[in-house]
Amino acid sequence: MIRLDRVSKSFGSVEALQDVSLTVAAGEFVAIVGASGCGKSTLLRLVAGLVPTTAGRVVLGGTAVTEPRADTAMVFQAATLLPWADVLRNVTFPLRLMRKAKGKMLGDTEARARALLATAGLAGFEHRLPRELSGGMQQRVAICRALLQDPRVLLMDEPFGALDALTREEMSLELLRIWQGREMAVVFVTHSIPEAVLLADRVVVMSPRPGRIAEIIEVGLPRPRSFEQEGSPAFQRAAQRIRALIYGGRVAHAA
Numbered sequence: 001m002i003r004l005d006r007v008s009k010s011f012g013s014v015e016a017l018q019d020v021s022l023t024v025a026a027g028e029f030v031a032i033v034g035a036s037g038c039g040k041s042t043l044l045r046l047v048a049g050l051v052p053t054t055a056g057r058v059v060l061g062g063t064a065v066t067e068p069r070a071d072t073a074m075v076f077q078a079a080t081l082l083p084w085a086d087v088l089r090n091v092t093f094p095l096r097l098m099r100k101a102k103g104k105m106l107g108d109t110e111a112r113a114r115a116l117l118a119t120a121g122l123a124g125f126e127h128r129l130p131r132e133l134s135g136g137m138q139q140r141v142a143i144c145r146a147l148l149q150d151p152r153v154l155l156m157d158e159p160f161g162a163l164d165a166l167t168r169e170e171m172s173l174e175l176l177r178i179w180q181g182r183e184m185a186v187v188f189v190t191h192s193i194p195e196a197v198l199l200a201d202r203v204v205v206m207s208p209r210p211g212r213i214a215e216i217i218e219v220g221l222p223r224p225r226s227f228e229q230e231g232s233p234a235f236q237r238a239a240q241r242i243r244a245l246i247y248g249g250r251v252a253h254a255a
């Protein structure tokens, strides 16, 4: 579904990514972890078509990515909602924009938006403004907005980073539930190693300056996932390996 072919990206003299090759299958859940500044967000933005590569190419479903696409949606750490629009209008906004551009009718968009909001525990909040919602609820609205596009690729950049620990855990299981019912590839950037292992089929560990793939860990835990699995040997092994990759280099460097 997604293929990065020897991708490099520089911003002036800063080499954010160097020679990164990665394939993500349709319907696969891939997490990306690594120290701050190793190029995780840059990788997502390249796949989203928001920035061009310096070298190499990004291919999505067989075609080169050169601009943002309708079958790709992105969720950021901040919910980035329109403050003056209610929840329903926020969720339907990108589709209304796209269809207006194409002169199409809205059809069942509103009904699908209401159903999605209900799945995300937001039934009854359709006509609230963003400022009337908690941070976790706002982020759920942003996730519903992305899902309403029915994307084949969902790119998530620390989507739960600004949430409290309890909301974060609840949202991660909610995300898995929604993902399991769809054929949607997810690329999920996080700073949390347990979150990466709990959610993903594979965890891509990046090394910094320049950003490269250090190793890809196959998680191999059965689905559906649950928090009980965090105590299992397979979970611990994967988390330990990722920690060793991230911190090992730094300790060796300091010594």
Ligand SMILES: Nc1ncnc2c1ncn2[C@@H]1O[C@H](COP(=O)(O)OP(=O)(O)OP(=O)(O)O)[C@@H](O)[C@H]1O
Binding pocket: 011, 014, 015, 016, 034, 035, 036, 037, 038, 039, 040, 041, 042, 043
């Ligand atoms: N638009 C830009 N202009 C200049 N430099 C940039 C730009 N975007 C990213 N960089 C640089 O590229 C490198 C990688 O940044 P990126 O945001 O991709 O890292 P990250 O791994 O997502 O970091 P964090 O975990 O802190 O969010 C950094 O050195 C950053 O300063």
